[in-house]
Amino acid sequence: MENSPTSRQPASGNKVLVIVLVVFGVLCLGMVALGVVGFMSCRNVLQNTVMPMVSCGIAYEEVREAMFAYAKDHDGKLPNAATWEDDVRPYFAKVDLITKENKDAPSGFRIRKMPVEGPWGCKIGPEEYTGMAFNKDLSGKKLADIKDAHSTVLLFEVEKSGKNLSEPYAPRSTMNAPQLFGESRGWMWIPVEGKNPFGSKGGKFGEPPPLTPPAPVEEKKPD
Numbered sequence: 001m002e003n004s005p006t007s008r009q010p011a012s013g014n015k016v017l018v019i020v021l022v023v024f025g026v027l028c029l030g031m032v033a034l035g036v037v038g039f040m041s042c043r044n045v046l047q048n049t050v051m052p053m054v055s056c057g058i059a060y061e062e063v064r065e066a067m068f069a070y071a072k073d074h075d076g077k078l079p080n081a082a083t084w085e086d087d088v089r090p091y092f093a094k095v096d097l098i099t100k101e102n103k104d105a106p107s108g109f110r111i112r113k114m115p116v117e118g119p120w121g122c123k124i125g126p127e128e129y130t131g132m133a134f135n136k137d138l139s140g141k142k143l144a145d146i147k148d149a150h151s152t153v154l155l156f157e158v159e160k161s162g163k164n165l166s167e168p169y170a171p172r173s174t175m176n177a178p179q180l181f182g183e184s185r186g187w188m189w190i191p192v193e194g195k196n197p198f199g200s201k202g203g204k205f206g207e208p209p210p211l212t213p214p215a216p217v218e219e220k221k222p223d
Helices: 015-033 039-072 081-092
Strands: 131-135 153-158 189-191
Touching (some): 039 081, 039 131, 039 153, 039 189, 081 131
Antiparallel strands (some): 131 153, 153 189
16 A cells, blocks of 8 residues: 555655666766767766756655645645745755765766755756746645545646746646757656656656556455
């Protein structure tokens, strides 16, 4: 049986995101060895493109953990949409899903925690951020009353940054989404339960969430 949202155990870090980073690092070092690109070019891509995306994916998980911690202290209820970021901020400050290995990585290769005071969102340029919005349909709702937790979006990415952003969730066109290596990377989102878009439960990165929660795996009884 899975843990209920209010009793779930926080993850120790997003392994899928780390794997993405490791694979890219190996490919990049291989290209450096072959003379295809220089080390500084490879490092710049990591610093300005890959690392912000990885950090943002973990930030969505950390904010979700903070919202669960808030709900635990407020009769199982999610915050009000009008003040959700302000309400969750003290809890977010205490959440840390970034592993020690990530923190001790060489400069330029570290996964950084999203600033507690903001802006909350994904860094897509030197001084440019997208926003993180709360699904307004879940404002003040009890976690236990959310029927399809794996297919209900809790937090999602929007075009502009700001505080206490909220609106009813609706899939956005990928044509206007931030780019990764010159192509649309889609929009970040995370469900009430399940992994973020980098993981299998949440769906593929940039795709709308599944319409139904994952079916439970039944154990076969011996004949």
